[in-house]
Amino acid sequence: MLSATNTGVPAPLDTVLPSPVPADEHEQCPVTDVLRRVGDKWTVLVVVLLGQRPHRFNELHRGIEGISQRMLTRTLRGLEVDGLVHREVFATIPPSVEYSLTPLGRSLLKPLSALAEWAIANQPSIAASRRANDVPPRAT
Numbered sequence: 001m002l003s004a005t006n007t008g009v010p011a012p013l014d015t016v017l018p019s020p021v022p023a024d025e026h027e028q029c030p031v032t033d034v035l036r037r038v039g040d041k042w043t044v045l046v047v048v049l050l051g052q053r054p055h056r057f058n059e060l061h062r063g064i065e066g067i068s069q070r071m072l073t074r075t076l077r078g079l080e081v082d083g084l085v086h087r088e089v090f091a092t093i094p095p096s097v098e099y100s101l102t103p104l105g106r107s108l109l110k111p112l113s114a115l116a117e118w119a120i121a122n123q124p125s126i127a128a129s130r131r132a133n134d135v136p137p138r139a140t
Helices: 023-028 030-038 043-052 057-063 069-081 103-107 109-132
Strands: 085-090 096-101
Touching (some): 043 057, 043 096, 043 103, 096 103
Antiparallel strands (some): 085 096
């Protein structure tokens, strides 16, 4: 369900989905894959922080309350594997490591910003709908 200009996969609004949507097609969809990465608990926060400037590991760890070292390591490794984050090791004693966004990672900031703007603008409507349907807010 991406842009037809790059992948040959039609844009979401131009697509008539089968009913039911086959599970294997959903699993293999590039949009599903990317949403899994950016939809986890910590990825957006890490990307936004790195979008401000490069950070060393401990700076990131101190800057994100509640994230464990293990989870930060896993998040950074996943972003590195996906080509969104660059890891640079400096030959100091002890060695220091700095993380920064790659050009691909920087290109993610604009759609993330658009989603954030949409969420902020629509949060009151979403909250009102949840209240009307007697659904408690999601825990963060």
